[in-house]
Amino acid sequence: xxxxxxxxxxxxxxxxxxxxxxxxxxxxxxxxxxxxxxxxxxxxxxxxxxxxxxxxxxxxxxxxxxxxxxxxxxxxxxxxxxxxxxxxxxxxxxxxxxxxxxxxxxxxxxxxxxxxxxxxxxxxxxxxxxxxxxxxxxxxxxxxxxxxxxxxxxxxxxxxxxxxxxxxxxxxxxxxxxxxxxxxxxxxxxxxxxxxxxxxxxxxxxxxxxxxxxxxxxxxxxxxxxxxxxxxxxxxxxxxxxxxxxxxxxxxxxxxxxxxxxxxxxxxxxxxxxxxxxxxxxxxxxxxxxxxxxxxxxxxxxxxxxxxxxxxxxxxxxxxxxxxxxxxxxxxxxxxxxxxxxxxxxxxxxxxxxxxxxxxxxxxxxxxxxxxxxxxxxxxxxxxxxxxxxxxxxxxxxxxxxxx
Numbered sequence: 001x002x003x004x005x006x007x008x009x010x011x012x013x014x015x016x017x018x019x020x021x022x023x024x025x026x027x028x029x030x031x032x033x034x035x036x037x038x039x040x041x042x043x044x045x046x047x048x049x050x051x052x053x054x055x056x057x058x059x060x061x062x063x064x065x066x067x068x069x070x071x072x073x074x075x076x077x078x079x080x081x082x083x084x085x086x087x088x089x090x091x092x093x094x095x096x097x098x099x100x101x102x103x104x105x106x107x108x109x110x111x112x113x114x115x116x117x118x119x120x121x122x123x124x125x126x127x128x129x130x131x132x133x134x135x136x137x138x139x140x141x142x143x144x145x146x147x148x149x150x151x152x153x154x155x156x157x158x159x160x161x162x163x164x165x166x167x168x169x170x171x172x173x174x175x176x177x178x179x180x181x182x183x184x185x186x187x188x189x190x191x192x193x194x195x196x197x198x199x200x201x202x203x204x205x206x207x208x209x210x211x212x213x214x215x216x217x218x219x220x221x222x223x224x225x226x227x228x229x230x231x232x233x234x235x236x237x238x239x240x241x242x243x244x245x246x247x248x249x250x251x252x253x254x255x256x257x258x259x260x261x262x263x264x265x266x267x268x269x270x271x272x273x274x275x276x277x278x279x280x281x282x283x284x285x286x287x288x289x290x291x292x293x294x295x296x297x298x299x300x301x302x303x304x305x306x307x308x309x310x311x312x313x314x315x316x317x318x319x320x321x322x323x324x325x326x327x328x329x330x331x332x333x334x335x336x337x338x339x340x341x342x343x344x345x346x347x348x349x350x351x352x353x354x355x356x357x358x359x360x361x362x363x364x365x366x367x368x369x370x371x372x373x374x375x376x377x378x379x380x381x382x383x384x385x386x387x388x389x390x391x392x393x394x395x396x397x398x399x400x401x402x403x404x
Contacts, residue, residue, distance in 0.1 A: 001329045002066040006321070012070055019074045022053060023081025031082035034212035035372055040168065041085050041212045042122075048089050049119045053078075056113045059096060068324035072269035076317075079273030083376035084212030086270065091164040091213060092116055095125025097263055098173040102189045102231040111191050115171050123194075126169035128160040128218050138175070139184035143220060145176035147234075152227040154190055156220045159202060162383070166216040167201020170194040174220065178237065185244040189231040198223035209375035263384060264337035265323040268344035271380040272316050275348040278355035278373045279309045286358055302358055309351045316344040335390075335397035342390035345380035352377045 008016065026047055034041045048054035062071040079086040092115045099111050115125030134140045143158025156176055160166065172192040179186030192199055202217025227234060283306055286297035296302045323340035326332055352374035356363035363370045381387045395403045 002325070004322070004325045004329070005067070008069065008073065009067075012065075012067075012073055015070060016073050016077060019053065019077040020080070022048065022051065023077050023086075027078070027081030027085050031085060031212075031369070032366075032372070034082075035084055036211075038206065038211040040214040041088050044085050045088055046122050049116075049122050052119075054089050054092075054116065054122065055119065056096075056116045059093060059112075059116070063100070066328055068265075068326075068328035069321055072265055072272075072320050072324045075266055075269040076273040076276065079270045080277045081273075082212070083270065083274050083373070084210040086273070087164065087210050087213035090266075090270070092123075092125035092169070093266075094127040094164065094263060095169070095171060095173045098127045098175075098189055099191065099231060103191075104231075104233055107191070107228075107231055111171060114194070115169075117170070123170040124165045124168060125171045125173065126163050126165040126167075126218070128163050128166065128172055128174045130160060130162045132159060132161045141175060141177050141187060142180075143174065143176040144180070145174075145178050145188060145190060147178075147227075148224075151224075153224045154227065154230060156190060156192070156198075156223040156225065158220050160218040160220070162205065162215055163218050165214055166218040167199075167204075168214055168216075172199060172218060173231070174218075179241055179244075182241065182244050186241060188237050190225055191229045191231060192220075192223060192225055193229065196223055196225060207379075209372070209377070209379055264341040264390075265320050265327060267380060267384050268316065268320040268323070268340040271341075271344040271348035271377060272313065272320060274373050274377045274380075275309075275313050275316070275344070275351040278348075278352040278370055278377075279306070279313055281368075281370060281373075282306065282309070282355040282358040296358075305354050305358060309354055312347045313351065316340070316347045319343050332397075335394040338385070338390040338393040338397075341380075341385065342387055342394070345377075346387060348377035348380055349374070 026044060030041065030044060045054055052058055062074060075090065078089060096112045096115045100108050103111065114123060117123030129138055131141055131143060134142065143156065143160065146155045148155055156174060158176065160174065171194060174190050174192055175187055176190060177186055178188050198221045200219045200221070202219045204214065204216040207215060230237060286302050286306060287295050289296050297306070319340040323332070323336040326336050352370060355370040356374055359368060359370055362368050365371065392403060
């Protein structure tokens with residue numbers, strides 16, 4: 001167990017600067033263009049792969065850090081650059097987390113590298129949970145997985161919605177119902193290998209924010225995957241299902257929820273990066289913009305806004321760092337992961353709105369980046385558990401009761 005410290009190590013400081021430089025020099029200059037185009041920024045992701053920012057080595061280095069802080073520190077800088085491009089670079093990590101959290105060591109070794117490919121041949125991963133009628137309620141998934149004993153294959157059918165990298169990914173990790181009567185306890189995760197027949201992209205969503213990130217439906221039409229593509233293996237699944245049927249209720253986590261729980265501080269760090277970008281921009285603007293003969297920051301109305309913004313940003317970072325450390329050193333006791341994601345996402349929406357207010361009319365135009373940051377911030381109160389779901393998780397943790 002590592003000691004919790006607010007002092008970053010030399011390695012972490014170097015990584016922070018390395019990612020910040022890439023965000024400042026490569027991502028920021030291209031952010032407006034890719035937001036307008038609403039296309040996946042392949043050239044930027046390839047550039048990130050060339051320097052080792054997009055790839056299995058960086059991910060394993062970050063996951064291997066016992067303090068838990070390397071990943072949120074890097075993500076904050078990346079999303080300070082731009083959230084849409086940041087999501088394009090980080091999107092495969094959710095698929096990797098789904099494999100790592102539910103798979104055997106052999107499956108992790110086989111499939112996680114294929115979520116990234118190589119510096120010369122970039123590949124993508126997609127984590128497929130949500131459905132048109134099952135977003136927050138992941139226990140009600142309709143996508144079915146049926147075992148074909150004759151061929152030792154699983155047959156997947158259903159439609160997944162709002163999937164990052166959906167349809168363009170090489171590796172899709174799909175959460176499906178094996179025994180629908182058991183709801184969340186009857187689900188399993190499957191890897192759909194590259195080029196598998198029956199998997200196709202449905203509609204691509206035109207989004208309010210993070211437009212450089214590809215989000216689409218994934219349609220599964222009699223998709224057949226080998227038995228070895230069931231994450232964790234059939235023996236483990238059969239034992240889990242038997243326990244669930246026997247007691248009628250199981251304390252075991254749903255495959256989707258265990259993945260989201262692990263990634264919540266990272267999602268909080270995404271929101272934090274956006275909030276910090278907007279705050280810094282608004283601060284610089286307020287010092288330079290003059291009205292009534294003086295810089296507008298000389299007015300308490302503006303100065304106090306900025307004071308509140310930085311206070312909330314720093315409070316969010318402390319919650320994220322605490323949660324990231326706890327995730328690696330003993331685990332959450334009071335839903336600290338949900339607290340960090342909930343706080344940071346709400347703060348990002350509020351800070352970016354305040355930044356628009358400080359810039360006035362300029363803040364509302366697409367000539368300035370604050371309106372884009374405001375659009376980008378909003379998704380963080382919705383995806384990977386809405387703010388309301390985080391409140392539910394927190395309230396259940398503190399009360400010990402199943403609050404509905």
